[in-house]
Amino acid sequence: MTDEASGKQRDVLDVLVLRYLSGQPLCGADGYPYLRPGLGQLAGYQRQALRIGMPALAGVVWAWPQESVAVVAMLAAVALWRARRRWGRIRFRNEYVTPTLAAIGPALGLKDVRVDLHVDPGLGQLTPRLAKPLSPAEEWVRVRYGTYLEPILRWLPEHIQRAVWTVQGWVYPLTKRLDWFRRPGEKLGPRIELTAATPYLTKEQRQLVSAIITAKIPVSDLVESWHQVGANVRARWTVRQRPPSSVGVDQLLEHLPRLQEWEFYIGQGAGDRPVILSLKDDSPHIAVSAGTGAGKSVFAMDIAVQVLRRGGQVIILDRKGSHRWARNLDGVTYCTKPAQMHNALIEAAEIADLRNDMAFSEADDWDPGPRILVICEELNATIGMLANYWAEIRGKGDPKKSPAIAALGDLLFMGRSAKVNILAIAQMLTARAIGGPEARENFGIRCLARYTANAWKMLVPEASMPRASRTLGRWQIVIGGVATEVQVAYLTTAEARALAKVTKEPDEGLSRDVTGDSDMMTLQDAIDAGVLPWKYSAARQRLARNVGQVPAKRGKRGKADLYTRSDLERWAASGRR
Structure with a gap:
């Protein structure tokens, strides 16, 4: 063997020894970080610990065999436990991550572009879907493991964790003060994150990636966001935050003192944030469309009690008696017969017209008087009853169109200055039910629950349709093409009647006892x-x-x-x- 050949062998041996001791791949591949694991690979420090630690452990066992039995047994148990966890991660990655990456790469049409994908195991039901039925032998092993081995393995970690909690309790007064100096970070829950080593993806490519993620990873109702500033493109899918399961009178009483006269508390949205409607900023009229039993009357009751509490008036057109809570209350005109509805609508239109005439000679901030809320229950049937009633009483020379229906249309076209607001309720709020498509355009606030695809496309085609919820009291409030999911506040009859009493000092605190009459x-x-x-x-x-x-x-x-x-x-x- 020549000196040149032996020198090359020594160089190769030196490189192998260096790679072995430093934790680099022996195959000569680069690109695996020392601190962060690569795709399906160990991190450099993990590989280094195994290569150095295993021979050292073997030497210790060979030198002191008797003294090392207990240590070896515990290390073997820990290794088995970690191998089991690692096997679970490998199964998770092979089931969700690897096939998704294999589909995204060719779909983007970009060669030599690295794409990283992180899927949180705690997302939805991804991990439970991997579970398989156990054989009797596996069940026997699991029982013995949990009874005899697991308590030994968990004893030391549990005591260390308890010690950490104790120390954290001692230093909590100090750490709490340090929070004042910390910047609030982004709170990220279970999520899917994708990073592509390219500066830009077209809209079609983003839609394709989103479709692949939705198809390959079975998690529904995700919120998607893209970030294309910088050298890489990043996308994130997170679970949509939901409103609380129930909202009651306590939340309503908490927010009432802070509201303006034209603002109304509806309920709590995602993240337990209050949802406030403004009849001055958003729209003077509200459209409510929902299926049977969705809580349309409860929604209208929430608005009505706040109007009454501030000294306003409420006119209820209700043939079936859904608002019995409002009977015999001051400020409420309850119409159950077509004749009563006919007269009430005409009178409300006359008041609104008079207020608009007076507003011409007043300042911009002129207050025309108490707010008037007209609740039109089951508008699909109410319009028909008004038309039939007018057909019966119409005299010779009278207009063919019902004056009450015309008055309702006039109210819808009245401005905010009149302070007469319509709350129209229907299962299917069609243009024919409200007096034409131009009249329906006056509803700037549109509220839907238990809706169908047809109802959503008819009322709010500009907003993307979320999945309808079966939770009672869960609504979608659409303003300006943006849908907000809300859990509407539920009030009992006694609570509604107590809240509807006029208070002269709304800003000085409210009674918390509204359970009696x-x-x-x-x-x-x-x-x-x-x-x-x-x-x-x-x-x-x-x-x-x-x-x-x-x-x-x-x-x-x-x-x-x-x-x-x-x-x-x-x-x-x-x-x-």
């Missing part, structure tokens, strides 16, 4: 109304000394305590005895 009163209110027979000072003394059946405090109005009328009457009766 009694009036909420301060001591001074009760004395002025004749409920309490004493003077204010005497009533305060009786409260301080617990004389008689002292009423319980039910809330606050400013600094004054609130009590129910029934409790105050019982207190007065006990004092007389």
